[in-house]
């Protein structure tokens with residue numbers, strides 16, 4: 001398997017009231033294409049911080065991240081933004097859809113930013129909404145959808161530009177058990193269809209289904 | 224899904240807030256518009272009024288402006304005759320303005336009278352009946368207010384009296400003249416009861432005809448471009464009178480109105496500042512509320528440029544819609560204010576304070592659009608520098 005995502009000795013310190021919080025204390029990690037990796041661990045162990053560094057949303061204090069052979073620290077801010085747009089997909093605990101836009105427009109947004117033309121964008125957005133089971137909801141505003149539906153739109157949005165990896169931070173954290181189950185099933189299907197997934201979770205079911213489980217404790221991976 | 228469409232959607236989602244902001248911007252824009260119309264409008268209106276019948280030059284008593292004082296020019300006919308012989312001049316005519324009385328039963332009614340030369344008149348537009356013929360005893364022209372005051376119409380005969388004898392307060396012998404036509408006097412204030420007659424008739428009524436007095440002589444050049452040169456030539460030729468072109472008079476007027484213009488500049492600038500503050504405040508609040516959304520957009524790969532463009536587009540959309548409403552409001556208030564101001568006694572009713580000129584309005588619109596769009600710069604900068612990771616973390620808790 002070719003490595004898609006590599007983390008080398010990642011460290012992240014936060015200054016806090018004159019002291020330093022060591023959120024990550026040297027994390028190394030390799031995610032191969034087609035992997036389904038779950039990151040678990042107690043609250044405050046550094047899971048979200050790790051995911052943000054892997055996704056190029058934040059920069060490490062030390063260490064490096066490499067996506068498909070590209071070192072993120074070698075990129076300019078603009079290039080990094082472009083890489084997040086075209087090579088990565090993000091799913092958040094609170095969905096973070098744009099409330100003024102419809103489901104389809106939310107899915108189209110990353111494609112519009114990437115310069116995909118209108119008609120092509122619309123077709124793909126419909127396909128993706130169909131894929132996540134929301135074909136009937138394409139013209140609903142984000143605010144008119146249920147939590148589970150919003151998360152499915154968010155997943156469709158994450159897939160819009162055919163990313164190499166989808167990163168999700170507690171994607172079932174805001175959902176009830178049954179709705180969470182549907183999202184887990186969707187992730188399983190996604191992974192079976194070839195999407196590489198790295199998911200931070202508290203959900204034992206997800207951890208059980210993932211191909212790999214990475215345990216974090218106090219800013220480090222516990223073997 | 225263009226930036227503009229997105230901005231409009233976002234604004235439409237907060238109808239009350241957007242409506243209030245638009246109302247504020249519209250009021251400020253209306254004020255700007257009125258001030259722009261006011262700043263150049265008076266000059267323009269004055270110039271249009273003086274050039275109403277195409278006479279570009281005025282000869283007045285030395286040291287005065289037209290109808291500025293009771294002073295008069297003596298020997299007017301000789302000057303007019305000399306002017307009419309000039310090949311570069313198309314027409315010249317003398318005008319005398321004075322007060323006069325009409326006898327009605329036992330009482331006397333005070334009127335304003337114009338004495339003029341019908342073949343070269345710059346004072347009125349005929350509205351009904353016949354124009355005056357040249358020569359003495361040709362009759363009299365009435366304005367609508369004069370006709371109403373006298374209860375007279377075309378074909379009626381008026382008895383007009385010149386000077387009153389101060390000893391006995393009875394009138395000297397009058398003249399009987401037939402009403403020929405109804406006219407609109409260009410320089411009358413609203414409701415002014417004015418009558419017009421041939422210059423020699425009025426001279427006979429008001430003073431000694433031998434003095435041949437006129438308040439002013441109006442002169443029309445064949446070509447507008449020749450006016451400055453002609454003014455210089457006429458000054459040399461007639462040193463005993465004041466020679467001014469309409470452009471000179473407008474310039475003098477312009478000088479006298481400097482405070483008016485300063486006021487309009489200051490108020491116009493203040494309305495621009497209000498617009499900027501309104502838009503900047505609204506957008507800053509909106510950006511503050513949307514920091515999570517902005518961080519999300521940045522996280523999923525939306526560029527700073529797009530985010531900045533969104534905020535600026537919102538400011539521009541507000542400016543365009545608010546400014547559009549402001550044009551309507553500004554024109555309506557200008558008309559209303561104009562009606563109030565031009566009803567001041569002594570001001571020609573045909574005068575206008577607020578004159579919409581395409582160039583000035585386009586300039587105001589451009590300045591408004593520019594400042595309105597620039598008002599989004601600070602909120603756009605706030606949006607652009609939103610820290611992605613920290614904001615997302617704050618949103619998650």
Ligand SMILES: Nc1ncnc2c1ncn2[C@@H]1O[C@H](COP(=O)(O)OP(=O)(O)O)[C@@H](O)[C@H]1O
Pocket residue numbers: 014015016021022023041042043044045046047048049050613616
């Ligand atoms: N911006 C920050 N400033 C200070 N401390 C932070 C910041 N972000 C995270 N931390 C700290 O880093 C540690 C790891 O946080 P996080 O990655 O959110 O853990 P998890 O997602 O596993 O709950 C925590 O102790 C947290 O308080």
Ligand SMILES: [Mg+2]
Pocket residue numbers: 047048049
């Ligand atoms: Mg977390």
